[in-house]
Amino acid sequence: MTSIPSQAAPALAIRADAEVVENRSEGGANHRLRLRVQGWPGSTPGQFVMLSPGSVGEVRRDDPLLPRPMAVYREHPAAGGAAEVEILYRVEGRGTALLTESAPGEAIRIVGPLGQPFPLAAAAARCLVVGGGTGVASLYGLVEALAAESRPEVLLGARSADDLMAHDDFAALGRPLVVTTEDGSLGETGLVTAPLERALARGDVDTVYSCGPTPMMRACAELAAAAGVRCFVSLENNMACGFGACLGCAAPRPAGDYALVCRDGPVFEASEIAWDGLP
Ligand SMILES: Cc1cc2nc3c(=O)[nH]c(=O)nc-3n(C[C@H](O)[C@H](O)[C@H](O)COP(=O)(O)OP(=O)(O)OC[C@H]3O[C@@H](n4cnc5c(N)ncnc54)[C@H](O)[C@@H]3O)c2cc1C
Ligand code: FES
Structure with missing residues (x-):
């Protein structure tokens, strides 16, 4: 087995109102969302963001209240020191359906990057x-x-x-x-x-x-x-906060204790999870 080299610690998360650059259907229930985020610190593969389920309007929406976790699909530098963060999402329920209504120029609240990234395999690994x-x-x-x-x-x-x-x-x-x-x-x-x-x-x-x-x-x-x-x-467990405060994303471990998917994961070595206890 090839060893996994150590990686730099992930960047600290920011909270921002991101500008929708593009939000389009990709066929079926899949959509591609591009967001311009000022002060984006950069993410590492496997990290995710919490997105408000729809645009931030003049009247604050509190139904649905909770943000939704979405992987950072990819990111690019953008003009003015901002970054463009790309998200691919599938319409599953109310939050992602509301997300499809967000139009270019509107704002979506984003918190991230969050979570532990994938450890990268050593050079030449298969x-x-x-x-x-x-x-x-x-x-x-x-x-x-x-x-x-x-x-x-x-x-x-x-x-x-x-x-x-x-x-x-x-x-x-x-x-x-x-x-x-x-x-x-x-x-x-x-x-x-x-x-x-x-x-x-x-x-x-x-x-x-x-x-x-x-x-x-x-x-x-x-x-x-x-x-x-x-x-x-x-793991793609349901999440409410995304940073370890609500305990809503707990996943059982073989020793009988729990890991928080948002804070300790979402990436885990598979042997760290008690699969029978997952929803
Ligand atoms: C780390 C991570 C990365 C992910 N990345 C992606 C991705 O890149 N693309 C993608 O398409 N999906 C991704 N998902 C899955 C995505 O987060 C869900 O599909 C999304 O949250 C569905 O939201 P919804 O509102 O459409 O569905 P719903 O089924 O309406 O809601 C999803 C869940 O949110 C909770 N919830 C909703 N409303 C309430 C409420 N009022 N009170 C309490 N809890 C509530 C429930 O637990 C519910 O099951 C990811 C999940 C995780 C954990
Ligand atoms: S989502 Fe709140 S503790 Fe993980």
């Missing part, structure tokens, strides 16, 4: 990055960062071609990419764990990274453990 559902949005920056030094292969799964987030962006990274859809509308028919099993059977993989629905991450963790390969997961 990594598998496995994404499913909205978890795909947490993995783009990781593949970019890994590709600079090691040899990541990307496995992406979705229910259908319409559901798959960011396929063209991942393809443009030029890394080996396998796509699975449950209805066969793109790539292989079936679950993303099938190409994962095949890749692990080769015996040359050092590290698995995974983000997606809990049953998918659990299956990745079990397949990696059976192959003797280290596995990191990024």
Whole structure:
């Protein structure tokens, strides 16, 4: 197993009203949101933000009250010392439906970057990055960062071609990419764990990274453990505060205590999680 080198500590979070630059449908329920954020300190792959569920108006909205966690998909420098932070989101319920109504020029409250990032595998390591559902949005920056030094292969799964987030962006990274859809509308028919099993059977993989629905991450963790390969997961538990104050995101650990997904995660080594206790 290749060791994981230590990384610089993540930047301190800021709270800001970010300007919506673009907010468009990408087909199906998926949307791409670009925000201009003054004073953005930069994030590390795996970190997330808490977004107000819709624009900040002259009359403050308190229903829904709670912000929603979203991965930083990618970020770029912007004019005037600001940064552009890109978010990919899927409409799931009321908060994300309200987010679709935010128009360019309006403001969205953002807190971040938050959470612990993915540890990067050592140079020349052979990594598998496995994404499913909205978890795909947490993995783009990781593949970019890994590709600079090691040899990541990307496995992406979705229910259908319409559901798959960011396929063209991942393809443009030029890394080996396998796509699975449950209805066969793109790539292989079936679950993303099938190409994962095949890749692990080769015996040359050092590290698995995974983000997606809990049953998918659990299956990745079990397949990696059976192959003797280290596995990191990024949990997508519901969150209310995002910084360790409400205890609403607790995830059970094998020792019987709890980790806070927002503060101790969302990235964990898979063996740190008691999977039976997760919702
Ligand atoms: C670290 C992390 C990163 C994520 N990244 C992404 C991403 O990049 N893209 C993406 O599409 N999704 C991402 N998700 C999932 C995303 O946060 C959820 O899909 C989103 O919160 C759904 O919000 P909603 O309001 O549309 O859905 P809802 O189902 O209406 O609400 C979501 C949850 O918020 C809580 N909630 C809502 N209203 C209340 C209330 N009044 N009181 C108490 N609790 C309430 C509930 O627990 C509810 O289940 C991420 C999740 C995490 C934890
Ligand atoms: S979301 Fe409040 S403690 Fe984690």
